[in-house]
Amino acid sequence: MNEVTVIGLGPMGSALARALLQNGSRVTVWNRTSEKAEPLVREGAVFAPSVAVAVSASPIVIVCVANYEVSRSILGTEEVSTALAGRVLVELSTGSPQDARDSETRARELGADYLDGAILATPPQIGRADTPIFASGSEIAFRRSEPVLKIVAGNLMYMGESVGSASAWDLATLSTLFGAMFGFFHGSLILESEGHRVDSFGSLIADISPVLGQMIKHEGEVIQTGTYEKPQSSIKTCMGTAELWVKQAREARINSDFPTFTKEVFRKAINAGFENEELAAVMKVLRKGA
Numbered sequence: 583m584n585e586v587t588v589i590g591l592g593p594m595g596s597a598l599a600r601a602l603l604q605n606g607s608r609v610t611v612w613n614r615t616s617e618k619a620e621p622l623v624r625e626g627a628v629f630a631p632s633v634a635v636a637v638s639a640s641p642i643v644i645v646c647v648a649n650y651e652v653s654r655s656i657l658g659t660e661e662v663s664t665a666l667a668g669r670v671l672v673e674l675s676t677g678s679p680q681d682a683r684d685s686e687t688r689a690r691e692l693g694a695d696y697l698d699g700a701i702l703a704t705p706p707q708i709g710r711a712d713t714p715i716f717a718s719g720s721e722i723a724f725r726r727s728e729p730v731l732k733i734v735a736g737n738l739m740y741m742g743e744s745v746g747s748a749s750a751w752d753l754a755t756l757s758t759l760f761g762a763m764f765g766f767f768h769g770s771l772i773l774e775s776e777g778h779r780v781d782s783f784g785s786l787i788a789d790i791s792p793v794l795g796q797m798i799k800h801e802g803e804v805i806q807t808g809t810y811e812k813p814q815s816s817i818k819t820c821m822g823t824a825e826l827w828v829k830q831a832r833e834a835r836i837n838s839d840f841p842t843f844t845k846e847v848f849r850k851a852i853n854a855g856f857e858n859e860e861l862a863a864v865m866k867v868l869r870k871g872a
Contacts, residue, residue, distance in 0.1 A: 583608050586730050587640040589633065589656060590647035590675070591618040593705040598646060598674070598734050599627055601709035605733045612636035633657065637665040642672065642727050650677040650685060667693035670723045672731070674699045674715075678753070679746025686719060686745045695723035698745050700752030701735065711736035718747035758798070768827070768840040775834035804862040813860035820861050821848040 584607040588599040591613035599622050602609045609627045611619050612635075619629045630636035633656055637643050643666070645653050653675050657666070671694045673685055682698040689696035702714040715735035717724055724740050731738050741747035766787065770780045787794075804810060827841030847864055856863040 584642075584730050584733070585610075585640045586642045586644060587611070587630070587636045589613075589636060589643065589645045591622070592646070592648070594674075594701065594708070595644075595646035596622060597705035597708035598644060600625065601734045602730065603627055604709070607730070607733065608640075610636050610639040632661075633659070634661040634665045637662055637669065640669070642670045642730055644672045644674055644730075646674040648675065650675055650681040653685070654688075663692050670695045670697065670726045672697045672699055672717075672723070672727050674701055676700075677749060679749045682718070682745045682749050695720050695726065696745065697723040697727055698748045699731070700748045702752065702755060703735065708734050713737055714739060716741055716748035716751045718742055718749075719745040764840055768837070771836040772827075772830060772834070775830075775836050801860070801862040804860050805865050810856070810859035810863040813858070815861050816858050817848055817851045817861060817863055818857040821845070821852060821857070824848050 584602065584605075586602055586607055587610040588595055588602070589612050591599065591611060595613075596618065599609050599611050603622065603626050609622070610630050611622055611627045612630045612633055613619050616629060619627065623629050628639070630639060637657075645657070647653050647656065650673070653673060657663070657671075666689070671689050673682070673696070677685075685698065686696045697717055697719040699718075700716045701708075702716065703710075707713050713735040714737040715731060716739050717731065718741040721740075721743055728738065739751075741751055766784070770783060773780060773783050800814065824841055824845035828838055828845055830836075831838035831841055847867060850867045851857070851864045854867060856866060
């Protein structure tokens with residue numbers, strides 16, 4: 583039987599604990615407000631009266647709170663620090679690669695193995711075979727916690743011992759998601775302005791998403807190899823699309839923030855002499871803005 587402690591019982595932490603309980607794990611939980619633990623206790627979890635007791639109860643300790651600052655405040659007492667020695671600390675809170683590096687340093691000082699993780703799912707998706715989690719850090723920590731993490735997310739991806747990798751991959755993936763979402767939202771405005779259903783649009787995008795994924799994969803290969811010549815779609819061609827977005831927004835009197843931003847990036851790329859190169863050549867402009 584897996585023995586694991588879950589610290590933090592917001593929607594995600596509760597989903598993690600519940601998935602582990604349903605799989606037969608012995609789960610100890612702790613939360614600042616004990617009321618959030620009551621449903622889990624009824625399902626078989628053990629509520630620890632303190633963080634130190636919670637940490638001491640299991641060889642694997644999962645922390646899932648709002649951010650690393652909250653995590654540090656919870657784990658920062660001398661009593662808890664002593665209890666962490668010899669355990670695997672799995673941080674599933676939200677943070678940056680530097681947050682992960684700082685937490686790993688602290689964990690090592692306390693004698694704990696550290697694994698940083700990022701959940702690419704919503705609470706209802708926890709426990710599914712296709713639910714993804716990025717993990718990075720100590721390989722020893724990963725191997726020790728792998729059986730537990732695969733219960734909550736079947737698509738567990740170990741990104742290596744560089745502990746900031748999970749956060750970097752997570753942020754990069756979320757950037758792609760939200761970029762696509764803002765494009766979808768503007769597309770919804772276009773369709774609404776012409777009297778079409780937005781739910782049908784969402785279904786269409788879901789159906790053709792493999793094709794869109796292949797386009798993104800191609801652009802990634804172009805960036806990695808630096809081969810921007812002989813474009814499948816040039817920046818000049820894409821600028822024409824952005825200009826049409828702006829024109830349609832003006833004519834339909836809808837918000838034009840998304841197309842205006844995109845058109846400006848294309849303009850900078852064209853002014854830099856990249857108009858006949860692959861769309862991914864906008865990376866040359868974006869890198870200069872760092």
